[in-house]
Amino acid sequence: MFTLLGSDPHSLARRGRLVTPHGTIETPVFMPVGTQGSVKTVHPAELKALEAQIILGNTYHLAVRPGMEVMREAGGLHKFANWDGPILTDSGGFQVFSLGKIRKIKEDGVHFQNHVDGSPMVLGPESAMEIQATLGSDIAMLFDECPPHPCTFEYASTSLDLTLRWAKRCREWIDKNQPQTNGQPQLHFGIVQGSSFAELRARSAKELVAMGFDGYAVGGVSVGEPEPEMMAAVENSIPFLPHDKPRYAMGLGTPPQMLEMIARGIDMFDCVLPTRLARHSTLFTKNGTVNIKNQTFARDFGPLDEDTHPLCHGFTRAYVRHLIKAGEILGLRLISLHNLHFYLSLMSRARKALEEGYFNEFRKEFTANYKTHTS
Numbered sequence: 001m002f003t004l005l006g007s008d009p010h011s012l013a014r015r016g017r018l019v020t021p022h023g024t025i026e027t028p029v030f031m032p033v034g035t036q037g038s039v040k041t042v043h044p045a046e047l048k049a050l051e052a053q054i055i056l057g058n059t060y061h062l063a064v065r066p067g068m069e070v071m072r073e074a075g076g077l078h079k080f081a082n083w084d085g086p087i088l089t090d091s092g093g094f095q096v097f098s099l100g101k102i103r104k105i106k107e108d109g110v111h112f113q114n115h116v117d118g119s120p121m122v123l124g125p126e127s128a129m130e131i132q133a134t135l136g137s138d139i140a141m142l143f144d145e146c147p148p149h150p151c152t153f154e155y156a157s158t159s160l161d162l163t164l165r166w167a168k169r170c171r172e173w174i175d176k177n178q179p180q181t182n183g184q185p186q187l188h189f190g191i192v193q194g195s196s197f198a199e200l201r202a203r204s205a206k207e208l209v210a211m212g213f214d215g216y217a218v219g220g221v222s223v224g225e226p227e228p229e230m231m232a233a234v235e236n237s238i239p240f241l242p243h244d245k246p247r248y249a250m251g252l253g254t255p256p257q258m259l260e261m262i263a264r265g266i267d268m269f270d271c272v273l274p275t276r277l278a279r280h281s282t283l284f285t286k287n288g289t290v291n292i293k294n295q296t297f298a299r300d301f302g303p304l305d306e307d308t309h310p311l312c313h314g315f316t317r318a319y320v321r322h323l324i325k326a327g328e329i330l331g332l333r334l335i336s337l338h339n340l341h342f343y344l345s346l347m348s349r350a351r352k353a354l355e356e357g358y359f360n361e362f363r364k365e366f367t368a369n370y371k372t373h374t375s
């Protein structure tokens with residue numbers, strides 16, 4: 001299922017290949033986020049043109065709307081969303097924590113009122129796995145609790161115990177139901193938690209690995225902690241994860257952070273930044289982010305960045321600025337396409353660098369050029 005094709009002699013970086021029921025993924029990989037079954041403003045044919053290998057969907061959002069009856073009738077998320085490539089679905093708990101105001105964490109799952117019509121719902125290990133089986137995603141994530149940052153050791157430890165009991169219940173549900181998609185077994189990834197505590201990260205990883213999953217994610221990162229803590233959370237998890245299984249850092253990150261994570265042994269990423277920042281008129285460039293609304297671009301008839309995707313060829317910064325200022329939707333679409341291309345091509349360049357043995361130089365050079373702005 002996962003083949004290691006090579007590794008970097010100077011870091012823990014790996015070049016791999018993951019076979020899923022709807023297609024093969026070359027790693028390291030960036031996965032565009034399509035929470036509601038749509039990568040915001042982007043057509044599936046454009047995702048293919050951008051060479052997106054896999055997209056994300058979310059259990060919570062899709063269970064609330066359109067609901068699983070519609071999804072069953074539609075024949076699953078691939079058909080419903082008209083995307084025939086691989087899909088990874090997150091298990092929903094994390095989104096309940098960020099969206100639902102009224103929520104209670106109990107042994108059987110999370111009790112909350114959904115954000116659409118306020119009706120009471122429960123999402124737990126069995127229902128999260130069942131919904132993901134109905135969605136027919138290629139990779140389904142286990143149901144977990146992501147502790148807030150900061151939190152005490154006691155909170156993180158008790159939370160981890162619950163996450164591990166939920167993981168065991170997910171394992172049992174999977175073994176009993178053996179969900180399939182496209183005629184092949186759905187893949188299931190465990191999620192390492194443990195907040196900023198090395199001892200908890202180690203325990204989390206070891207116990208999940210003992211239960212045996214198809215891949216492992218590092219969760220509970222990029223939740224407001226300082227960057228060194230985020231790096232440490234990954235460094236404290238990776239040594240306990242098997243070499244021959246894919247590793248996924250959830251909800252990350254900026255372009256330099258992704259390269260740092262690859263160097264620490266991560267293979268897969270998802271992040272809302274390219275599409276979310278597009279909605280704030282922010283463009284990724286090799287020198288960092290820029291806000292296209294800035295007056296300095298009014299007469300800038302150069303391309304969006306040195307490296308642009310063919311879908312963005314011929315469009316100038318001045319024109320895209322004009323579109324945004326005029327409220328024209330094409331502006332938002334062009335920035336989304338450009339930003340996704342930036343992330344996806346960063347990963348394909350990282351893969352090439354790994355294949356050809358210059359990943360370390362590539363990472364250093366990219367990061368030296370890239371400045372993190374907040375614009």
Ligand code: GUN
Binds near residue numbers: 146
């Ligand atoms: N997305 C970002 N972080 C997390 C996490 O810790 N758990 C889950 N399930 N999804 C996430």
